[in-house]
Amino acid sequence: MKKYYFDNCKTSQPAPEVIEAMMPYLKDKFIFPANFVSAGSTAAEELEGFKKIIADSIGANTSEIHFTSSGTTANNIAIKGFLSENAKHGTHIIVSVIDYPDLLTNAAFFEKSGFDVTYLETDEDGFINLEQLENAIRPDTIMFMTTFVNHTVGSIQPIKKIREILDTADHKIVMHVDAGQAYGKLPINANELGIDLMSISAHKIHGPQGVGALYQRKGVIIGHVIHGINRLDNHQTGAVSMANIAGFSKAVELTFRDFNQNVNHLRELSNYLLEKIEKTIPYTLLNGPRGESRAPHNINVSFDYIEGEAIMLMMDMAGISVATGSACASQGLKANYILMAMGRNHEQSHSSMKFTLSRYNTKEEIDYAVEKLAEIVKELRSRSPLYNKE
Amino acid sequence: MQYSQKVLDHFMKPHNIGKIENPDAEATEGSPACGDQISIYLKINAKTQVIEDIKFQSYGCASNIATGSIITDIAMGKTLKEAKKIGWKEAADALDGLPPIKMHCSVLAVDTLHKAIKDYEVKHNLAEADKFNKETIVEELKKVIYPQVGEDIVTLKMVKYAGFENGVAIIDLEIPKFDEHRDNVVEEIREHLEHYKEIKEVKITI
Known part of the structure; x- marks a missing residue:
């Protein structure tokens, strides 16, 4: 059966060029980057080249990029490294209730060890409350963290405006940004946006799994988080996977080579998907904003009277991969915390379906998916005691 | 799964x-x-x-x-x-x-x-409607499943005490603080008990 993949926010298919770029490093070029011996020096030079590709894509210098084993590792090195090193300057941090779990679990970890955490609220479209941010800033606030593009509803946080608010403080407040869902979907210039620390991940942009990067603005000091052998720099402890890094930079090259074209394609597809769903299926509700303040690859819709795991499973049987915010599909049996924070009720959260698109998706695939979705929604509604329409 | x-x-x-x-x-x-x-x-x-x-x-x-x-x-x-x-x-x-x-x-x-x-x-007068008492609470707790193992919380001895006083159902549970299913179990207990008109309040201590 042909597979229709619309869960690219979770992970995306590696591009064929990416796999090709990785292969030499899995075969003959297995040597670690090092000085003096010829193979090691070549690897070290190549590594610098890969770093430059990543750095250029976000307007950074190569010295500001550290490769990590995932976006989550980058988040941990940034948050734990910064807070443990800078606790002497203050122990107050700000995050929002709709942030990515990496940020929220780290905030909770530091809260337990004595930090004060302010959790900003969200509006009904998934944008953090900026007025609350202004009021939350204190003399001992040392860090603000945010998720650039919300992983559930695609809302794009106004980073530049946030920077301006943080800069009204009499002291420097470091901003850490999880850009896992933003990188490759929006133009990001870390310097211009005033971002101090930022995590990105390869497998969200058709790169390999198991590699990410941390951007650390020059002058922002973070302590060691992972101790051990120091092969390249302080934050890249342990062995590096040259194959993954090579694949990552190839994915970056491909993403940014035709950046505008890729983004326009995603925007066009997601508009088409939403329009088609809203035209074909009654009693739906878009979660998150409409238009340009939404990431171009994300559509999240709730379907009244039915439950999301059932929809997801039937879609799966038709060869279509999508995600749901239903409690029944979660490990902890809890309704999606982001939708609930946005003021959606339990039913709306349980029935939410998330489509995240990639440059490999086509209009024809969307036609098929929505046709199946309409059938499935109709079938499940006919079984539901809550649905008395027809 | x-x-x-x-x-x-x-x-x-x-x-x-x-x-x-x-x-x-x-x-x-x-x-x-x-x-x-x-x-x-x-x-x-x-x-x-x-x-x-x-x-x-x-x-x-x-x-x-x-x-x-x-x-x-x-x-x-x-x-x-x-x-x-x-x-x-x-x-x-x-x-x-x-x-x-x-x-x-x-x-x-x-x-x-x-x-x-x-x-x-x-x-059809074949049986009387259930009378509410402390046993009702225990029977309802037997319908609350601990999701990790798929067994009810009474059998698993997670309920240390279940009582009923002056309209208040009092449940004392033993679940580790950082158990990921703890909130779900508490929510399930509430769902099972709160629709009884005899129960004005459900007090759960952990």
């Missing part, structure tokens, strides 16, 4: 789905807020007490739909007395098992069937 082929079959093509017009008895349990609700409708032969027709409707996940389907299959043609003996483990077994985290779906389906039968018995 995997569903058995039988669960998938019953989910994709459920048996006895729909509504019976003018049923002899019916019951609806669960709530959309919790993500699962099931309604069961019965047609009963007044002379033989045999369930001659049974249908269900479901708002819920795949296992909710599959357990509704299997429970109506099992109950069809049985006498009320026989149908009352159907337990949630039997329903889950008939589906070749359910993932532990989904075991509560079986409890919900069986509980709804029992409530529908009770509805019939009370209407």
Whole structure:
């Protein structure tokens, strides 16, 4: 059966060029980057080249990029490294209730060890409350963290405006940004946006799994988080996977080579998907904003009277991969915390379906998916005691 | 987490789905807020007490739909007395098992069937409506499944104390503080107890 993949926010298919770029490093070029011996020096030079590709894509210098084993590792090195090193300057941090779990679990970890955490609220479209941010800033606030593009509803946080608010403080407040869902979907210039620390991940942009990067603005000091052998720099402890890094930079090259074209394609597809769903299926509700303040690859819709795991499973049987915010599909049996924070009720959260698109998706695939979705929604509604329409 | 082929079959093509017009008895349990609700409708032969027709409707996940389907299959043609003996483990077994985290779906389906039968018995003076007392609370707690292992919290000895004083149900639980299912268990207990008009407040201590 042909597979229709619309869960690219979770992970995306590696591009064929990416796999090709990785292969030499899995075969003959297995040597670690090092000085003096010829193979090691070549690897070290190549590594610098890969770093430059990543750095250029976000307007950074190569010295500001550290490769990590995932976006989550980058988040941990940034948050734990910064807070443990800078606790002497203050122990107050700000995050929002709709942030990515990496940020929220780290905030909770530091809260337990004595930090004060302010959790900003969200509006009904998934944008953090900026007025609350202004009021939350204190003399001992040392860090603000945010998720650039919300992983559930695609809302794009106004980073530049946030920077301006943080800069009204009499002291420097470091901003850490999880850009896992933003990188490759929006133009990001870390310097211009005033971002101090930022995590990105390869497998969200058709790169390999198991590699990410941390951007650390020059002058922002973070302590060691992972101790051990120091092969390249302080934050890249342990062995590096040259194959993954090579694949990552190839994915970056491909993403940014035709950046505008890729983004326009995603925007066009997601508009088409939403329009088609809203035209074909009654009693739906878009979660998150409409238009340009939404990431171009994300559509999240709730379907009244039915439950999301059932929809997801039937879609799966038709060869279509999508995600749901239903409690029944979660490990902890809890309704999606982001939708609930946005003021959606339990039913709306349980029935939410998330489509995240990639440059490999086509209009024809969307036609098929929505046709199946309409059938499935109709079938499940006919079984539901809550649905008395027809 | 995997569903058995039988669960998938019953989910994709459920048996006895729909509504019976003018049923002899019916019951609806669960709530959309919790993500699962099931309604069961019965047609009963007044002379033989045999369930001659049974249908269900479901708002819920795949296992909710599959357990509704299997429970109506099992109950069809049985006498009320026989149908009352159907337990949630039997329903889950008939589906070749359910993932532990989904075991509560079986409890919900069986509980709804029992409530529908009770509805019939009370209407026809075959039984008295349940009187509420402390035992009711324990019986309800036996329907709360700890999702990690798919067993109820009473059997698992997670309930240290259950009491009822002046309209307050008092439950003392033993669940580790960082257990990921703790909030879910607490929510489930509330869902089971709060609809009793005798209970004005549910106090849960952990």
